[in-house]
Amino acid sequence: MSDRAIEITGLVKIFEDDARGTVRAVDGVDLDVDRGEIVGLLGVNGAGKTTTLRILATVLEPTSGTARILGHDIRKEPGEVRRLIGYYSSTTALYPRLTAGETLEFFARINGYPSSGVRRRVEEVVGALDMGGFVDTRVEKLSQGMKQKVSIGRTVVHDPAVLIFDEPTSGLDVLNAHEMLGMISGFRKTGHAVIYSTHIMAEAERLCDRIAIIHSGRILACGTPPDLRERTGAASLEDAFVSLVAPGREASW
Amino acid sequence: MRPRTIGVMVGREMRCALREKSIVVNSLLIPLLLYPFLLWGAFTVISIVDSRTQGISFALALPPGLLADGRLRTLLPKWDISMDSAGTAGPALLSGSVDAAVELRGDTDGFLGRPPVTVTYDASRERGRLASGRARQALTDERREWLPHILSARGISGRDWAVYSIRMVNVAGGRRMGAFMLGLIIPVAFMVMTSVGCFYPAIDSFAGERERQTWETTLSTSASRLEILASKFLYVSAFGLASGLLNMGMMLASVSAVLGPAIRSAGENASFAIPAASIPFLGLGAILISMFLATGMIFFGALARTYREGQAMITPFYMATVVPVVFLQSPGLDYTTTLAAIPVVNVAMMIRAALSAPPALLPVLLTVVVTVAFTVAGLAASSRLMGMEESLTGRPDGARLSVFRLLRKASRRVPHV
Numbered sequence: 001m002s003d004r005a006i007e008i009t010g011l012v013k014i015f016e017d018d019a020r021g022t023v024r025a026v027d028g029v030d031l032d033v034d035r036g037e038i039v040g041l042l043g044v045n046g047a048g049k050t051t052t053l054r055i056l057a058t059v060l061e062p063t064s065g066t067a068r069i070l071g072h073d074i075r076k077e078p079g080e081v082r083r084l085i086g087y088y089s090s091t092t093a094l095y096p097r098l099t100a101g102e103t104l105e106f107f108a109r110i111n112g113y114p115s116s117g118v119r120r121r122v123e124e125v126v127g128a129l130d131m132g133g134f135v136d137t138r139v140e141k142l143s144q145g146m147k148q149k150v151s152i153g154r155t156v157v158h159d160p161a162v163l164i165f166d167e168p169t170s171g172l173d174v175l176n177a178h179e180m181l182g183m184i185s186g187f188r189k190t191g192h193a194v195i196y197s198t199h200i201m202a203e204a205e206r207l208c209d210r211i212a213i214i215h216s217g218r219i220l221a222c223g224t225p226p227d228l229r230e231r232t233g234a235a236s237l238e239d240a241f242v243s244l245v246a247p248g249r250e251a252s253w
Numbered sequence: 254m255r256p257r258t259i260g261v262m263v264g265r266e267m268r269c270a271l272r273e274k275s276i277v278v279n280s281l282l283i284p285l286l287l288y289p290f291l292l293w294g295a296f297t298v299i300s301i302v303d304s305r306t307q308g309i310s311f312a313l314a315l316p317p318g319l320l321a322d323g324r325l326r327t328l329l330p331k332w333d334i335s336m337d338s339a340g341t342a343g344p345a346l347l348s349g350s351v352d353a354a355v356e357l358r359g360d361t362d363g364f365l366g367r368p369p370v371t372v373t374y375d376a377s378r379e380r381g382r383l384a385s386g387r388a389r390q391a392l393t394d395e396r397r398e399w400l401p402h403i404l405s406a407r408g409i410s411g412r413d414w415a416v417y418s419i420r421m422v423n424v425a426g427g428r429r430m431g432a433f434m435l436g437l438i439i440p441v442a443f444m445v446m447t448s449v450g451c452f453y454p455a456i457d458s459f460a461g462e463r464e465r466q467t468w469e470t471t472l473s474t475s476a477s478r479l480e481i482l483a484s485k486f487l488y489v490s491a492f493g494l495a496s497g498l499l500n501m502g503m504m505l506a507s508v509s510a511v512l513g514p515a516i517r518s519a520g521e522n523a524s525f526a527i528p529a530a531s532i533p534f535l536g537l538g539a540i541l542i543s544m545f546l547a548t549g550m551i552f553f554g555a556l557a558r559t560y561r562e563g564q565a566m567i568t569p570f571y572m573a574t575v576v577p578v579v580f581l582q583s584p585g586l587d588y589t590t591t592l593a594a595i596p597v598v599n600v601a602m603m604i605r606a607a608l609s610a611p612p613a614l615l616p617v618l619l620t621v622v623v624t625v626a627f628t629v630a631g632l633a634a635s636s637r638l639m640g641m642e643e644s645l646t647g648r649p650d651g652a653r654l655s656v657f658r659l660l661r662k663a664s665r666r667v668p669h670v
Contacts, residue, residue, distance in 0.1 A: 054469075057473050058473075077477075079475055080475075081471060082475040082476075089469065091463055091466055092466070092467075092469045093470060094467070094470070095465075095470075097268070097273060098265070098268065098269060102268070104263075106265050107474065109261045110262060110265075110476055111474060112475055138272075157505060
């Protein structure tokens, strides 16, 4: 069986904007992610990270190009693709009126987890994420940290092989962000393919096996953090990023 | 479409809705309690006002001439009127010591050249209005008794001068009368309550999701757009149906319990029992109108980003469907095939007809076909809207999305499901 979990080929997304005219939010992205690998999409705001991930999650349709998730084309089999992925974004909130347990159960069932095993699977996830203390509490009454665990739980409860995280630490405090990164890092060991977007260099450097630097909808470079530093001759990932994204504006301090 | 997926989605929607106060209150409790409370309240107020005014005595200023033959004198106590023979009633009326004055004016512009009897009162005082009414009644009674009295004194019997008497006979049985009365109330109330039942869930299922940022969460599940739409349609129409049926049940119960005895005590015959053969038609009407209203509200509310925007987008549709039903109470209007071709009106008329007897099958069939056709067309249009990226991302300039602008755009492509 091939290790390739995500294959993105020539992905283009064009928006028609009344004010700005035609906007190429994603402009020919090619990228692969293997099982057991965490790949980061690193870019400034508006670089095309979220649009790329939304296309992978089949929430948006590409203008041209495509992607395959475990061999399933996102354009031809969007339903199957959604069953195989777990999609987490700062814009995908939880249903506030469900309890933590009901949330996990709903996502397991809606994403096609076998009915007979749903209860057991929910218990597994509750145990793994240490959610026992608030499993029967409504989401609207949970703290930010608890909600974050429920969000991770609902992303993985149907046991998807591919996980998509769009700026998962956005809006979190240092401790919660730290815990979140720890949880994402754990998915490498369980053989999940993870694609992850951020604009925070330190996070990307610490977490990702490979980093794709995206700017104006294009992948400017992709490699391990040492590769990127070496390729640009920069001392840090931040300098490497700046030299790729805005040549001539490297730090002078 | 996978029924299991739709079932899971509907279950989630229902569970969330039943935990939302505004939905439970507006879609379930108000339909259940509003009409019994309104009816009970109205009768209580009427009874209180009636008992208050029955026990009040009014002071009346009367000229001595009117009381000369004693007939009016004997009639006044029957109307709780006490006499005050003050000569100048004006100041007494304004000061409130006299409630109304009966005067024989000196001019001769009255009936057959006789001076008119003038009842003067202060209409800005409730006592003045009531006293004037009673004075008029007392004078009318006096006149009614005067004619037989005079004729009898001249040796003419009532048999000779009355020629004929008038007797009113109502051929409508109690059930028919009850159906007529219910027909005036139930279709309008039913439409309003079914609309109210759909209204908040429809806003909640789109604008609510966007406001809570759960819309993208829902779209990223393995459910297709069509399955999401189907589940939302079932959720909204289920609430509309529940609301309409609860309301209709409570209306029938409260009308029977409160209005029935009051009507019977007034000597009228009215039964509010629904013929058993009509019940399936009432149920069918409830299902059809819930489907139609849910579809329309989903269509107009599908692009709303906030509750407020949702209310603004759905309210015109709500008004457009409810207001015409108010004008369907005209007695000459029957449930014909022509009316059966007009959405909403057809269901209201079917319900009105079914309250007295099972309606004819041809208009019923036409009603079903028309409503289902509109529902399918509305859902297809909503599915197009949901397939549009703007429904997720909004317009780049942040302006409100236009249903019709997006539909024009949507008509040029097949949505991504």
